Amino acid sequence: MEPKYLLIVKVPRGIVIRDTPRPESKGGRAMRNVAVGAALYAYQIINIEGVDYARLAPQNPQKPEWVRVAEADHSIEYVDVIKLGGNDSTTDLADAILLLATAVRELARK
Numbered sequence: 001m002e003p004k005y006l007l008i009v010k011v012p013r014g015i016v017i018r019d020t021p022r023p024e025s026k027g028g029r030a031m032r033n034v035a036v037g038a039a040l041y042a043y044q045i046i047n048i049e050g051v052d053y054a055r056l057a058p059q060n061p062q063k064p065e066w067v068r069v070a071e072a073d074h075s076i077e078y079v080d081v082i083k084l085g086g087n088d089s090t091t092d093l094a095d096a097i098l099l100l101a102t103a104v105r106e107l108a109r110k
Contacts, residue, residue: 003041003057006096007067007079010103012036015078021046021053021066027053031065039096045081046070054079 009015014035022028034040042054052069061066070077080099 002085003043003044004084005085006082006084007042007054007056007069008039008082008096008099008103009034009036009038009040009078010099010106011076011078012107014038015067017056017067019064019066021055021068023068031063034067036107037100039100040067040079041084042067042081054081056077064097068071071108075076077103 014033016033017031018024018028020028021033024030040054041057043057045052045054046051053066054069056065056067065071067077067079069081080103082096082099
């Protein structure tokens with residue numbers, strides 16, 4: 001299966017990769033942290049109780065990895081989502097580079 005999304009971490013504190021699409025308060029276990037500007041590939045994005053989660057292409061195929069895309073009210077968006085496999089891959093790449101540069105610029109301001 002090929003990843004369908006490229007996610008660029010955009011919050012300065014980074015994000016937490018979890019073993020399930022649930023917060024820690026509901027049993028989700030933190031697996032690792034990812035810094036701002038990091039690129040992650042995802043197979044799908046699902047909505048659970050109003051919150052979007054992305055199923056990542058994991059480092060270890062035996063252990064699924066999930067990340068929260070945004071808060072339910074979209075007050076905080078943790079990653080920028082770029083859909084892969086479009087007709088114009090040059091535009092997708094340019095968009096990804098622009099989003100990455102924006103994330104680095106935001107980090108530099110903090």
